[in-house]
Amino acid sequence: MKEATVESYFKIFGSEPDIIVKGPGRINLIGEHTDYNNGFVLPAAINKSAYIAIGKREDREIHLFSEEYNNKTVVNIDTLKPSKGWTAYILGVVDQLMRNGMTLDGFNIVLHSDIPIGAGCSSSAAIECAVAFALNHLFNLQLSRKKLALISQKSEHEFAGVKCGIMDQFASLFGKKDHVIKLDCRSLDYTYYPLSMNNYKIVLLDTQVKHSLASSEYNIRREECEEGVSIINKKYKSVKSLRDTTVHQIEECLPHDSNIYKRCKYVVEENHRVTNACHFLLAEDFISFGKTMNTTHSGLSKMYDVSCSELDFLAEKAQTITGVLGARMMGGGFGGCTINLVENNSVDQLISICTDAYKNELGLNLKAYTVTLEDGTYKLV
Numbered sequence: 001m002k003e004a005t006v007e008s009y010f011k012i013f014g015s016e017p018d019i020i021v022k023g024p025g026r027i028n029l030i031g032e033h034t035d036y037n038n039g040f041v042l043p044a045a046i047n048k049s050a051y052i053a054i055g056k057r058e059d060r061e062i063h064l065f066s067e068e069y070n071n072k073t074v075v076n077i078d079t080l081k082p083s084k085g086w087t088a089y090i091l092g093v094v095d096q097l098m099r100n101g102m103t104l105d106g107f108n109i110v111l112h113s114d115i116p117i118g119a120g121c122s123s124s125a126a127i128e129c130a131v132a133f134a135l136n137h138l139f140n141l142q143l144s145r146k147k148l149a150l151i152s153q154k155s156e157h158e159f160a161g162v163k164c165g166i167m168d169q170f171a172s173l174f175g176k177k178d179h180v181i182k183l184d185c186r187s188l189d190y191t192y193y194p195l196s197m198n199n200y201k202i203v204l205l206d207t208q209v210k211h212s213l214a215s216s217e218y219n220i221r222r223e224e225c226e227e228g229v230s231i232i233n234k235k236y237k238s239v240k241s242l243r244d245t246t247v248h249q250i251e252e253c254l255p256h257d258s259n260i261y262k263r264c265k266y267v268v269e270e271n272h273r274v275t276n277a278c279h280f281l282l283a284e285d286f287i288s289f290g291k292t293m294n295t296t297h298s299g300l301s302k303m304y305d306v307s308c309s310e311l312d313f314l315a316e317k318a319q320t321i322t323g324v325l326g327a328r329m330m331g332g333g334f335g336g337c338t339i340n341l342v343e344n345n346s347v348d349q350l351i352s353i354c355t356d357a358y359k360n361e362l363g364l365n366l367k368a369y370t371v372t373l374e375d376g377t378y379k380l381v
Contacts, residue, residue: 035183175373182278
């Protein structure tokens with residue numbers, strides 16, 4: 001991919017790029033929809049990445065080219081405004097850097113990516129982080145990785161219109177090979193936990209569907225959680241987010257037949273699952289870790305209501321296969337991938353059984369990706 005990105009840059013702009021950056025996508029082992037509730041998550045960077053080739057210009061223009069979309073766009077750096085599509089993830093970062101007082105000039109940029117689009121591997125965050133990292137080096141901005149993560153997150157809020165938490169950008173920038181990251185999304189304190197994959201593989205099963213509910217329902221879930229916090233706060237003033245509350249307080253303060261009750265209870269229980277999962281990793285108890293993944297899927301499907309029939313089908317089918325320790329939906333929901341923790345000798349069986357069943361029973365084609373845990377965003381040249 002590096003060579004192809006350089007080749008594209010030379011073909012489009014007639015020169016060599018100044019910098020090439022690799023920004024990985026991410027998986028999340030456990031801790032779903034907890035990040036924007038100031039909770040805990042357990043992500044990792046993976047071996048699917050966005051590649052950025054970038055070089056300075058002598059004017060105030062930004063020339064963007066995407067290899068995947070075979071599309072070139074030219075904008076003036078002084079008249080940026082929110083856009084749709086792939087350019088939003090680049091221009092949003094530029095906008096946020098300038099809003100943070102950074103001095104930038106025009107540049108050329110080529111984007112090339114092998115992250116599956118719509119699979120829940122955060123291709124958008126990978127692009128944002130790669131661009132932020134590249135511009136940080138190109139213009140000697142001297143920003144920390146933590147600051148780059150926050151700028152990338154804010155750019156998605158402002159330009160893409162998705163009020164995402166910090167997990168995706170943090171994982172893309174802070175990933176560590178053969179490790180997962182336990183991230184406190186309130187303080188941004190983090191701890192690496194080794195994930196020995198000698199006997200296991202992580203397999204993503206891509207539904208290849210993305211229901212139109214995804215973006216709107218994501219923001220609705222956030223609002224429902226905030227409403228629950230507001231109700232609980234009337235009695236318990238110390239509760240500022242779901243991170244601060246307990247299951248007991250939820251049972252006491254929220255009507256049990258309401259969606260808000262279900263959303264809030266799921267998030268609080270999921271935070272506990274992240275903590276327990278880290279203990280299981282330290283003990284190399286992958287059986288218990290897998291069971292925790294299964295419980296998370298049940299909560300996402302039945303309490304948080306962000307799954308869909310395709311995700312449920314694949315998770316439930318995988319959980320019946322010998323050698324599959326855990327299977328759940330991953331990401332925002334309503335499509336994308338399931339993430340599966342699988343014994344090495346059961347990987348082929350998992351993919352074969354689920355591919356056939358998905359086609360025979362739902363009439364849909366399945367894609368599968370086996371991923372490894374890799375380092376976070378870094379400069380190749």
